[in-house]
Amino acid sequence: MRSLAVSLAASLLANVANASPTKKATAPFLTSIGNQTWVIGNDVWNMTQGPQFGVKLYYKDHDCVGDAWGHYVSYNGAADNLVWTSASIVKNGKYKGVPFIDIQFTSDVGDMHWVIFEGQHGAYQYFVNHNLPTLGEFRTLWRLDNTTFPKGRTVDKDGTLPPLSDYIAANKVQDETWLAPDGKGYITKYDWASWVREQDYYGVYGDEFGSWYINPGKDYYNGNQLKQELMVHRESSTGDAVQLNMVHGTHFMVSSADVFPDGKMWGPWLWYLNDGSKPDAAARAKEEFAAWPYAWLDDEAYHARGKVSGRLVLSDGRPAAGAAVFLGDDEPTKTALDMGSTYYYTTYADERGNFEFADVRAATYGLQAWSHGGEIADVSTSLLHNGVAVATGKTTRLGTLAWAVSNRTRLFQVGDFDRYSYGFLYGGAPRQHALVASCPADLVYRVGTSKTADWCFGQTYQGNWTIEFEVAEDPAAAPARQPNLIVSLAGYSSGASSTVWANGHVIGNMTSGSPELQNDPCLYRSATAAGEWRLLEFQFDQSVLQKGLNTVTFQMTRNTTWHGFMWDSIILEW
Structure with missing residues (x-):
C-alpha cells in the first residue's frame, strides 16, 4: 500500500505544478520534491508544503489557496514564521481499520504534526514545543482564496466577510480598523473575535467549499472562561480569507508572556474540509467532541488523565450555584486569564454547587471559583484551593469546599x-x-x-x-x-x-x-x-x-x- 501511495503521489506531483491533479492517491502520503518542499494528502485532498507556507491546496479538483498565503505557523504575530527543515512519517498505523499516517515537520523550536486518515476530508494537527521562546502569541492558520471562501462563522457571528475594496487607506482609524465607505460604522477584524472555550466549530466557507477548525479539547489554550480571541477575518492587505487558530493569544488581555516546558503539546484539533455546509460541520464537531481525547494518538502523557470532583458551599450556607470553576496553575503567580504554560480546564457548578472535571492531564493544579451571576450574583469574593493532585485513571474527590463570603451589610x-x-x-x-x-x-x-x-x-x-x-x-x-x-x-x-x-x-x-x-x-x-x-x-x-x-x-x-x-x-x- 505504501509503495502504491508513493507512485501515485509522484504522478500527482507532475500535475500539481500546472493545474489540479488528474490522478489521486488512494492512501495518505508524504512525498518529497526538491529541497524543503513536500506534498501531503490522501485520496480526498493534497497540499504542497514549502519551507514556510503550505500552498496549492487541492480539494474537489479546486485550488483552495490560489494567490493567498496558504498555511503557516508563527509566533509573536507574523514576526516569526516557522521554517520547516525536514519532514517524515513518524507513525504509520490503523485506527478502527482505517489507515493513517502521522507526518512530522520539524523546525528549530518544535514539531508540527499532520495526522491524515485515508478518506479524511482534512487532517488532525498538533504542535509539540521543544524550544519556543517566552512569548504571548502562537498560532497556526490558513489564508485562503477569498472568492472560494467569502464568508466566516464562529459561535457568535456568521456572515459575509467585508470586501477588500472597503478597506480604504484614508479611512483607517487604528490597527486593523477602518471607517466604512458610507461613513456609517466601522470595519474591523475584531468584530469577528469570539470566546475560545465556547467554540463548537469555526472557519470560512462559501457555496461549494468550507474550511473549519474543530477544537474539542481546549485544555492546551491559555486562559480561563473569559478567554476570547480572533477566529476569522479578511486580511486587509491582500484580501485573503483568514482562518486563525490562536492556540496561545493575547488580543484581549493585559499580558501573557509564558515559558513552555519541552514537550508542551497544542492539540490535536481537526482541520475539516467540506462543501460549505454548516450542518455537516456541526455534525462532525459533535463526533469529534465525543471522541476526545483521541485514542489514535500514540502519546503516553496525553493519555495520562484523571478526574476531579467536588462541591462548593458558601459560608452563609448557600450552594455556589452556577459558579465558574477553573483548574489552573498551582500556587498561582498570574491571573487565571494570563495562565498559559501548561494545561487548563473550565467548567461551571450545578444548582447544588457540584462540579466535575473529566479527562484532566495528570499534574497538580490550583482550583479557582468565582460568581458567574445568577443565584450568587451578590458574591464578590472568590475561592482558591491549591494542591489538587490528579493521577492517571483516578478521581480526585475534593469533597465540600467552604467559600468565604462577605458578612458586611x-x-x-x-x-x-x-x-x-x-x-x-x-x-x-x-x-x-x-x-x-x-x-x-x-x-x-x-x-x-x-x-x-x-x-x-x-x-x-x-x-x-x-x-x-x-x-x-x-x-x-x-x-x-x-x-x-x-x-x-x-x-x-x-x-x-x-x-x-x-x-x-x-x-x-x-x-x-x-x-x-x-x-x-x-x-x-x-x-x-x-x-x-x-x-x-x-x-x-x-x-x-x-x-x-x-x-x-x-x-x-x-x-x-x-x-x-x-x-x-x-x-x-x-
Whole structure:
C-alpha cells in the first residue's frame, strides 16, 4: 500500500505544478520534491508544503489557496514564521481499520504534526514545543482564496466577510480598523473575535467549499472562561480569507508572556474540509467532541488523565450555584486569564454547587471559583484551593469546599457580580467597534428606582457617573463601621483616569498606568462583555456618609477615544 501511495503521489506531483491533479492517491502520503518542499494528502485532498507556507491546496479538483498565503505557523504575530527543515512519517498505523499516517515537520523550536486518515476530508494537527521562546502569541492558520471562501462563522457571528475594496487607506482609524465607505460604522477584524472555550466549530466557507477548525479539547489554550480571541477575518492587505487558530493569544488581555516546558503539546484539533455546509460541520464537531481525547494518538502523557470532583458551599450556607470553576496553575503567580504554560480546564457548578472535571492531564493544579451571576450574583469574593493532585485513571474527590463570603451589610449593588458587563446598557451586545462611544458623558443611577440597564456598560468620556442611594440610619450614631466600595471591572483600556467621590469627598482614584490598571484592549477592539477582570476596593471613613440621600461619583478626568472602564459590578458595604 505504501509503495502504491508513493507512485501515485509522484504522478500527482507532475500535475500539481500546472493545474489540479488528474490522478489521486488512494492512501495518505508524504512525498518529497526538491529541497524543503513536500506534498501531503490522501485520496480526498493534497497540499504542497514549502519551507514556510503550505500552498496549492487541492480539494474537489479546486485550488483552495490560489494567490493567498496558504498555511503557516508563527509566533509573536507574523514576526516569526516557522521554517520547516525536514519532514517524515513518524507513525504509520490503523485506527478502527482505517489507515493513517502521522507526518512530522520539524523546525528549530518544535514539531508540527499532520495526522491524515485515508478518506479524511482534512487532517488532525498538533504542535509539540521543544524550544519556543517566552512569548504571548502562537498560532497556526490558513489564508485562503477569498472568492472560494467569502464568508466566516464562529459561535457568535456568521456572515459575509467585508470586501477588500472597503478597506480604504484614508479611512483607517487604528490597527486593523477602518471607517466604512458610507461613513456609517466601522470595519474591523475584531468584530469577528469570539470566546475560545465556547467554540463548537469555526472557519470560512462559501457555496461549494468550507474550511473549519474543530477544537474539542481546549485544555492546551491559555486562559480561563473569559478567554476570547480572533477566529476569522479578511486580511486587509491582500484580501485573503483568514482562518486563525490562536492556540496561545493575547488580543484581549493585559499580558501573557509564558515559558513552555519541552514537550508542551497544542492539540490535536481537526482541520475539516467540506462543501460549505454548516450542518455537516456541526455534525462532525459533535463526533469529534465525543471522541476526545483521541485514542489514535500514540502519546503516553496525553493519555495520562484523571478526574476531579467536588462541591462548593458558601459560608452563609448557600450552594455556589452556577459558579465558574477553573483548574489552573498551582500556587498561582498570574491571573487565571494570563495562565498559559501548561494545561487548563473550565467548567461551571450545578444548582447544588457540584462540579466535575473529566479527562484532566495528570499534574497538580490550583482550583479557582468565582460568581458567574445568577443565584450568587451578590458574591464578590472568590475561592482558591491549591494542591489538587490528579493521577492517571483516578478521581480526585475534593469533597465540600467552604467559600468565604462577605458578612458586611450591603448598602447597594449595581450590576451582577460575574466578571462580565451583562445587564448594563449594551453589555454583551454583538461585537462592534466604538460601541462605548454610545454611552453618555454624565449619568445618574438611583438605587431602588433605576434599572440595571440604566447604567451603561462602559465609560469613555470625561464627565460624572453618579450613584444615588439612601442610608436609613444616622452613621454618626451607629456603631463604628468601615465603608468599603468594591469596584469590579469587566475590562479596562488605558488612557482613562477617574477620581472616586463619596458625598463630595475624594475616596480614591482609578489611574491609568497604575499597577492594577494596565491596558487590556477590550473597549477599542470591539469587545462588549469583557476584557481582563480587575477588582478595586476603596475604604473610607464612616463620617463621610449621612442619613438620607448619599452619592458615589466616578468622575472621569482623563479620557482617550474608545478607551475607558468596562463595568461588572459596583458594591458599597460596611
